[in-house]
Structure formats: C-alpha cells, structure tokens
Amino acid sequence: MDTESQRTERRTDALSKERIVEAAIEILDAEGEKALTFRALSARLSTGSGAIYWHVANKNELLAATTDDVIARVVTGTIEGVAPREAIRAISLGLFDAIDAHPWVGTQLSREPWQWAVLQIFESVGGQLQALGVPEDARFDCASALVNYVLGLAGQYAAGARLLARETDRTAFLGNIAARWEQLDAAEYPFLSSAATQLREHDDREQFVAGIDLILSGIATVR
Numbered sequence: 194m195d196t197e198s199q200r201t202e203r204r205t206d207a208l209s210k211e212r213i214v215e216a217a218i219e220i221l222d223a224e225g226e227k228a229l230t231f232r233a234l235s236a237r238l239s240t241g242s243g244a245i246y247w248h249v250a251n252k253n254e255l256l257a258a259t260t261d262d263v264i265a266r267v268v269t270g271t272i273e274g275v276a277p278r279e280a281i282r283a284i285s286l287g288l289f290d291a292i293d294a295h296p297w298v299g300t301q302l303s304r305e306p307w308q309w310a311v312l313q314i315f316e317s318v319g320g321q322l323q324a325l326g327v328p329e330d331a332r333f334d335c336a337s338a339l340v341n342y343v344l345g346l347a348g349q350y351a352a353g354a355r356l357l358a359r360e361t362d363r364t365a366f367l368g369n370i371a372a373r374w375e376q377l378d379a380a381e382y383p384f385l386s387s388a389a390t391q392l393r394e395h396d397d398r399e400q401f402v403a404g405i406d407l408i409l410s411g412i413a414t415v416r
Contacts, residue, residue, distance in 0.1 A: 210248040217259050221297045260301040264310040268317035277325035285405045288343050292350050299350035331415045
C-alpha cells in the first residue's frame with residue numbers, strides 16, 4: 194500500500210488527548226486492561242502510535258487519564274438545590290455506578306492513593322462536609338472515612354475483575370459462596386451461618402448505600 198493510500202485511511206480530523214482517552218475507555222470497557230495497547234489504540238483511531246505518544250507518554254499515564262476522566266464526570270456534576278447530605282449520597286452513588294460500569298477504574302484507584310482522581314473525590318466530598326457544617330478539625334477524618342469506604346469498594350471490584358471471568362454469573366457465584374457459609378459449623382461461625390441467606394439475596398448497590406448512611410449518621414454526631 195502506498196503512502197497516499199495510507200493517508201486516506203487515516204482520520205483527517207485533528208487528534209486530541211480527549212479523543213485518545215475516549216478510545217482508550219472504549220477498549221478498556223470492552224476487553225479489559227490487557228487489551229489496551231498503543232497498537233490497539235492506533236488501530237481504533239486510524240493513526241500512528243507516534244501521534245498518540247505526542248499526547249500520552251506511556252500506558253500508566255493513559256490509565257491515569259482515563260480514570261481521571263471517569264471520576265471527573267461524577268464529581269463535577271452539578272448538584273443544585275440538594276442538601277449536603279443528599280449531595281454526598283449522590284456523589285457516592287455516582288462513584289459506585291462508575292466503578293461498577295468500569296471495573297478497571299477500581300484497579301487504577303487501588304494503585305496509588307494520592308493520584309489526581311482520588312484528590313478529586315476528596316475535594317468533592319470535603320466541600321460537601323463543609324457545607325454540612327462539620328467542624329474543620331473533624332472534616333478530614335470524616336472525609337477520609339467516606340473516601341476510604343469508596344476506595345474499599347474500588348479494591349473489591351479490582352480484585353473481582355482480576356479473579357473472575359467477565360461473563361461470571363453473579364447470582365450463581367454468590368449462591369456458591371452462600372452454600373459454603375451454610376455448611377459452616379453454626380457454633381463456631383454463628384454470624385456467617387445466619388448471614389448466608391442475606392449474602393445470596395443482597396443487592397450490592399443497596400448495601401453500599403446503607404454503608405454510606407451509617408457513616409453519615411456518625412458524622413451527624415460530630416456536628
């Protein structure tokens with residue numbers, strides 16, 4: 194194929210970092226982190242890898258940029274006319290849904306505790322705690338409790354993405370675990386034995402919200 198033919202196959206519009214990030218997210222969502230290579234990205238964007246390297250130095254930087262993009266969409270959403278407590282719940286649920294939709298985000302958030310995406314989460318939650326009237330000397334502790342809870346979720350999803358096949362059936366998976374809990378000695382494991390039915394039937398999102406509400410109830414006592 195001659196050079197002119199190669200040029201006509203390539204996109205004529207200007208390549209931007211935003212377009213690179215968007216394409217990378219599409220690959221990550223469809224095929225996972227291992228599939229994200231600069232060769233695959235070049236093919237999707239119909240451009241050379243050199244053009245991508247102009248905007249992004251390496252895969253780590255690209256993963257950070259994609260995670261920043263996903264998290265920014267959650268924490269910069271306008272929450273007008275909403276009380277601070279409900280705003281915190283909305284932000285937390287937004288983060289849950291984002292990590293649920295993009296499990297690779299959980300992996301990235303688990304890699305480095307003070308990356309830009311985590312700072313965005315802290316700033317968003319901290320601002321709402323200030324509006325809620327939490328004293329300044331308690332605000333960082335309260336924000337840490339909320340953010341660490343969210344990052345714990347991220348870690349769980351990251352582990353799940355590493356250990357389980359993408360097509361794993363959640364109901365069957367939880368059913369198997371619950372069955373093992375039910376076989377435990379009730380005298381030695383009274384809690385797990387009694388919680389087996391709840392494990393089998395629980396909704397991850399509802400349980401996550403319950404945890405947020407518990408933390409917010411504790412924060413209310415600080416005020």
